[in-house]
Amino acid sequence: DVKVTQSSRYLVKRTGEKVFLECVQDMDHENMFWYRQDPGLGLRLIYFSYDVKMKEKGDIPEGYSVSREKKERFSLILESASTNQTSMYLCASSLLSGRGYTFGSGTRLTVV
Amino acid sequence: EDKVVQSPLSLVVHEGDTVTLNCSYEVTNFRSLLWYKQEKKAPTFLFMLTSSGIEKKSGRLSSILDKKELFSILNITATQTGDSAIYLCAVDGNAGGTSYGKLTFGQGTILTVHP
Numbered sequence: 001d002v003k004v005t006q007s008s009r010y011l012v013k014r015t016g017e018k019v020f021l022e023c024v025q026d027m028d029h030e031n032m033f034w035y036r037q038d039p040g041l042g043l044r045l046i047y048f049s050y051d052v053k054m055k056e057k058g059d060i061p062e063g064y065s066v067s068r069e070k071k072e073r074f075s076l077i078l079e080s081a082s083t084n085q086t087s088m089y090l091c092a093s094s095l096l097s098g099r100g101y102t103f104g105s106g107t108r109l110t111v112v
Numbered sequence: 113e114d115k116v117v118q119s120p121l122s123l124v125v126h127e128g129d130t131v132t133l134n135c136s137y138e139v140t141n142f143r144s145l146l147w148y149k150q151e152k153k154a155p156t157f158l159f160m161l162t163s164s165g166i167e168k169k170s171g172r173l174s175s176i177l178d179k180k181e182l183f184s185i186l187n188i189t190a191t192q193t194g195d196s197a198i199y200l201c202a203v204d205g206n207a208g209g210t211s212y213g214k215l216t217f218g219q220g221t222i223l224t225v226h227p
Contacts, residue, residue, distance in 0.1 A: 004154070031213050040121065043200065043217040058214075090154070094213045100146050100204075101215060103154035 003027075006091050006104040013111050019078040021107050023091030029102075030095060032074035034058075034066065037088040037106070049074055081111045114139040114205045118218035126226050129191050133221045136183040139205025145177055145184050146215065148200040155200055158186070191225045198222050 007022035025032065031050050035043040035058075045058030047066040055066050063085060067075045074093075078085055088108050092101035115138045125131055137145065144162045148155035159168045161177035161184060168175050172191075177184045188195055202215040 033214070035217075040219055042116075042118075042219040043202075045214065045216075048214060100144075100157055100160055100213075101155075103148075103156075105153040 004091055004093055004102050004104040006089075006107050008107050009105065011107055011109045013078075013081050013109065015082060015111055017078075017081050017111075019081050019109070019111075021076040021078075021089055021091075021109070023074045023076070023093075023104055024072055025074075025093040025102070026072065027093060027102065028071070029093035030071075031093060032068065033092045033094075033101065034064075034074065034076045035090045035092065036060070037090055043090065046076065081109075083111050085109065086111045114203060114216040116201055116203050116216050116218035118199075118201050118221050120221060121219060122222040122224070124224045124226065125191055127192055129225075130187065130189045131191060131223060133186040133188075133199050133201075133223070134183065135185070135201030135218055137201075137203045137205075137216075137218075138182065139203050139216070141205055142179065143204040146202045146204070147175055147184075147186050148202065150198040150200060150220070151196075155198075158199075188223075191223075193225050193227055196223060196225045 004025045033048040034046045037043050049055045049068040065077045090106045091104040094101045119134045146160045147158040159175045164179040172189045175186045198220045200220045201218040
C-alpha cells in the first residue's frame with residue numbers, strides 16, 4: 001500500500017526551539033507539500049516542492065523553511081518556534097501532473 | 113488568488129438523515145475539484161470531478177460539479193455515525209503558470225451524525 005509517513009504524531013516544543021518535521025513518501029511522486037490545518041481556516045499551504053532541491057512558497061511561508069535533498073523526503077523546519085505555530089501539520093505528495101494528493105497522518109505540534 | 117468556500121462550516125444530524133455539503137470556488141484555470149473525508153488522521157480521497165453535470169457515486173455518497181456556476185455539492189444519504197468527519201473540498205487550478213498539481217482547500221465542513 002502506498003504511503004506518506006510523517007515522523008511524529010504528536011510533538012511538544014518550547015518557544016524558540018528549532019523544530020524539524022519529517023515526511024517520507026514511497027510512491028516516487030515528484031510533488032510534495034506541507035500544509036497546516038487550523039479550525040475554521042481549513043488547510044493552508046506553507047511550502048511545496050516539485051523536484052529535488054526545488055521549493056516554492058505557499059500562502060503562509062513566514063516562520064518556516066523546507067528542505068528536499070532526496071525525492072522521497074520533504075522536511076519542514078520551524079527556525080524558532082512560536083506559540084502561534086501550534087497546529088496540525090499535514091504532508092502530502094502527488095504526481096507532477098496533479099490528480100490529487102496522498103496525505104500523511106499529520107503531526108500535531110504544540111509550542112509552549 | 114484561488115479561493116474555495118465551503119458551507120456550512122458544521123452540521124449536526126441524526127442517523128438516517130440526508131445531508132448536502134456545498135463548495136464554491138474561484139480559480140484562474142480550473143482543472144479539477146476534489147472531495148476528501150478526514151476522520152482522526154489523514155484525509156482520504158472521495159471524488160475527483162472535472163466535467164459539469166456528471167454525477168460521481170460511491171455507495172451513499174454522490175457529488176456533482178457545476179462549472180458554469182462554479183460550485184459542487186456532496187450528498188450523503190441515510191447517514192451513519194461512521195460518516196462523522198471533516199469533509200474537505202479542494203480545487204486544482206493553474207494560476208497562470210505551472211501549478212504542479214497544487215490544491216487550494218476550503219475551510220472544511222464538520223459533520224456530526226448522532227445515533
